[in-house]
Amino acid sequence: MGQSDVAELLKEFYSNEPPDLAAITDLNRRHFRFLLPNxxxxxxxxVVRSAGDLQRWLLQLRPLDVYYSTSTYLNPTSVAPRPKKATDHWGAGNIILGNDIAFDLDRQPLSLLNLERGRKDAVRLLEMMTGRGYLLKYAAFSGSKGFHLVFDDPDDSIEEDPRLREGAIIEKRKALVGEIAAEGIEIDASVTVDTRRIIRLPGTINSKTGYCCRLLSNDxxxxxVASWIDDVPSIEGHRKIPRFAWKAPLKRKAVPREEEKGCGYTTFITSSVLGTKGRHAVLISLPKGTIDSAVRRLRAVQREFDLTDIYLFELPRSFQAVCLKTVQRNRYQKILDSARSPSAGQLRNYQRVSLRMGPLVDQEMRVLEPPAQFITYLECSSEARNSNFVSRGHIAFLRKHGLAPLEYPRMHGREEFKLVDAEIRL
Incomplete structure (x- = not known):
C-alpha cells in the first residue's frame, strides 16, 4: 500500500473518528507531536484546547503516529530539550509544571498470547498502584504490542525552582520503578522516569499495525483480549494479530453417501507425547459455562498438581485447556478426576485423551462450528516452568497454528504430534 493510500485511509479515519481527549487533563498545557509520512x-x-483543534491538524497532515507529553509545560508550544548545565537558560518551554505517572507494558513479538500476558501484568500493576492510593486517569490498548496505564501524581508539593522540581519528579519515578520491578512486573522504565517523554495519544492510529490506540474500561x-480485540477500530489493510488459527477446510470432491447425512467431521489433538513411553500432555475438556468458573477449576488443579502454564481455548459447547507438562497415565487420571473433566472417562476407556481443536464441518466441508479460539492463559510460577518437563510435540502443534507458547527449558518427546480426524453425529 502506497503512502498516498495510507494518507487517504488516515484522513477518512480521522474525519469519522475525532480523538476523545476527555482522559487527558490540562490539555492546553500538553505538547503534541506527529510522525509524518516522510x-x-x-x-x-x-495550543491544543479541544478535540476539534487537534482534528484539524490530523486532517491537514495525516500523520502516521500521534503523541502527547506526559508532562504539562508553562509553554507547551516551545518545548525544548532539558538544559544540560545548571547555568543554562530555562525558557518557558523548558519549565515543567507537573508530570503524569505513565507506564508502558509491551510484550514482544506481537501475538494474542503476548497481549494477554501484557494485559495480566497491567491488571497487576493497576491493583498495586490503586492499593497505594494512586488514581488511574486511563488505561489503553496501545494499538500494537501492549498497554498504557496513566495515573495522577497525588504528591501536590511543588518545588519552586523548576530545575529542582523536575529533578525531584525523576527521583520519585526511579524509586517507584524499583518497587514495581520488585513485584516482577515488566514495564518500559524509561517511559515512567523520563519527564520529557511523549506517549501515543488514545484515539489515534498506530502505524505499526493499523489499529487504534484505544481507551479501555475497567471491565x-x-x-x-480475545473478547474485545476485534472491536478495536482500525484502518483498511491493518496487520493481523497472530493467534491460534486453523486453515480453512478444502471442499470434498466426492459425492456424500446417503448414510453420511447428519454427520459432521472435525480434528482432534491427542494427549500422547510421541517419542516417550506412556507420557501425556495434560489436555482437559470442561463443559461450557462462564470463563471465570473454568479458570477457577483449572487454577485449583494447577496448584494441586504443580502444572505449568495452561492455555485456555473456547468452542461453542466446551472449553479446551492445553497444559504442556508431561505426566504418566495414572497421574493424568488423577488430574482429570480432580478437575471433574469429561476427559476423565475418555482416558480411562481409551488410554489417551483427544481434544477437539479443529472446525466442525459437514459433508460439503461447510463450517458448522469454528475451530477452538484462544482466550487466555493461566500463568504458573517460574519454578514450575523451569523444573517440569513439557511436550516438545505439543509446543510444535501450537506453533504450527500460530500460537507461540512461552519458553520452557526442559522437554520430552519428538517435535511431532498426533492429530485424529473423526466423524461425529450432529
Missing part, C-alpha cells in the same frame, strides 16, 4: 517529527505550534482491561 519520517520526520512535527511539533504542533498551536475490558480485566477481560481476555
Amino acid at each position: 519520517g520526520r517529527f512535527f511539533k504542533i505550534k498551536d 475490558q482491561l480485566r477481560s481476555p
Whole structure:
C-alpha cells in the first residue's frame, strides 16, 4: 500500500473518528507531536484546547503516529530539550509544571498470547498502584504490542525552582520503578522516569499495525483480549494479530453417501507425547459455562498438581485447556478426576485423551462450528516452568497454528504430534 493510500485511509479515519481527549487533563498545557509520512517529527505550534483543534491538524497532515507529553509545560508550544548545565537558560518551554505517572507494558513479538500476558501484568500493576492510593486517569490498548496505564501524581508539593522540581519528579519515578520491578512486573522504565517523554495519544492510529490506540474500561482491561480485540477500530489493510488459527477446510470432491447425512467431521489433538513411553500432555475438556468458573477449576488443579502454564481455548459447547507438562497415565487420571473433566472417562476407556481443536464441518466441508479460539492463559510460577518437563510435540502443534507458547527449558518427546480426524453425529 502506497503512502498516498495510507494518507487517504488516515484522513477518512480521522474525519469519522475525532480523538476523545476527555482522559487527558490540562490539555492546553500538553505538547503534541506527529510522525509524518516522510519520517520526520512535527511539533504542533498551536495550543491544543479541544478535540476539534487537534482534528484539524490530523486532517491537514495525516500523520502516521500521534503523541502527547506526559508532562504539562508553562509553554507547551516551545518545548525544548532539558538544559544540560545548571547555568543554562530555562525558557518557558523548558519549565515543567507537573508530570503524569505513565507506564508502558509491551510484550514482544506481537501475538494474542503476548497481549494477554501484557494485559495480566497491567491488571497487576493497576491493583498495586490503586492499593497505594494512586488514581488511574486511563488505561489503553496501545494499538500494537501492549498497554498504557496513566495515573495522577497525588504528591501536590511543588518545588519552586523548576530545575529542582523536575529533578525531584525523576527521583520519585526511579524509586517507584524499583518497587514495581520488585513485584516482577515488566514495564518500559524509561517511559515512567523520563519527564520529557511523549506517549501515543488514545484515539489515534498506530502505524505499526493499523489499529487504534484505544481507551479501555475497567471491565475490558480485566477481560481476555480475545473478547474485545476485534472491536478495536482500525484502518483498511491493518496487520493481523497472530493467534491460534486453523486453515480453512478444502471442499470434498466426492459425492456424500446417503448414510453420511447428519454427520459432521472435525480434528482432534491427542494427549500422547510421541517419542516417550506412556507420557501425556495434560489436555482437559470442561463443559461450557462462564470463563471465570473454568479458570477457577483449572487454577485449583494447577496448584494441586504443580502444572505449568495452561492455555485456555473456547468452542461453542466446551472449553479446551492445553497444559504442556508431561505426566504418566495414572497421574493424568488423577488430574482429570480432580478437575471433574469429561476427559476423565475418555482416558480411562481409551488410554489417551483427544481434544477437539479443529472446525466442525459437514459433508460439503461447510463450517458448522469454528475451530477452538484462544482466550487466555493461566500463568504458573517460574519454578514450575523451569523444573517440569513439557511436550516438545505439543509446543510444535501450537506453533504450527500460530500460537507461540512461552519458553520452557526442559522437554520430552519428538517435535511431532498426533492429530485424529473423526466423524461425529450432529
